[in-house]
């Protein structure tokens with residue numbers, strides 16, 4: 674899917690939100706690894722990463738050509754500072770109206786409005802793709818993310834007390850959230 678929008682951040686700077694393409698593999702992967710080093714709230718650790726620049730390029734190419742999945746980049750001064758995506762839950766008839774949402778922003782750029790803008794762009798893209806529901810799972814202590822999701826209309830529908838096992842802090846409860854799109 675395609676997306677292209679430029680927004681003005683809380684610090685007055687410009688940020689371009691656009692779908693990643695084959696050319697963005699290296700920069701997108703660098704941001705992915707960086708954000709996974711900066712927080713313990715994401716699914717994987719940087720040392721578990723199996724992507725290469727080449728594989729990331731292929732992934733972004735497929736997403737750009739997809740009719741119902743997207744990977745968005747947030748770019749500030751030509752540098753990728755955040756990623757967010759919409760992925761289908763499955764292709765089986767019973768689940769094909771559901772999609773999953775994921776997001777991460779470089780810590781050095783938190784609080785500027787990038788997370789909200791990426792979230793809105795993903796919601797708009799999921800709607801455009803025709804999904805009925807957008808879903809996510811968030812670590813219960815991740816107050817910033819939960820506040821963001823609630824304010825964009827996501828509602829909690831359950832919790833998984835043993836959702837993640839952190840190598841630093843042990844069990845992390847996951848809050849399951851959903852947004853009805855139609």
Ligand SMILES: CC(C)(COP(=O)(O)OP(=O)(O)OC[C@H]1O[C@@H](n2cnc3c(N)ncnc32)[C@H](O)[C@@H]1OP(=O)(O)O)[C@@H](O)C(=O)NCCC(=O)NCCS
Nearest residue numbers: 714776777778783784785786787788789811817818820821
């Ligand atoms: C969650 C995340 C994407 C937010 O990105 P961001 O660019 O800082 O978000 P924004 O600046 O657009 O802020 C959006 C909202 O988040 C909430 N928020 C942001 N920082 C917050 C903080 N320190 N404390 C509480 N709420 C906060 C606020 O509701 C804010 O809205 P407001 O500006 O109107 O008050 C970012 O912190 C991040 O990437 N975290 C690490 C990865 C992660 O946790 N991903 C989510 C996994 S489910």
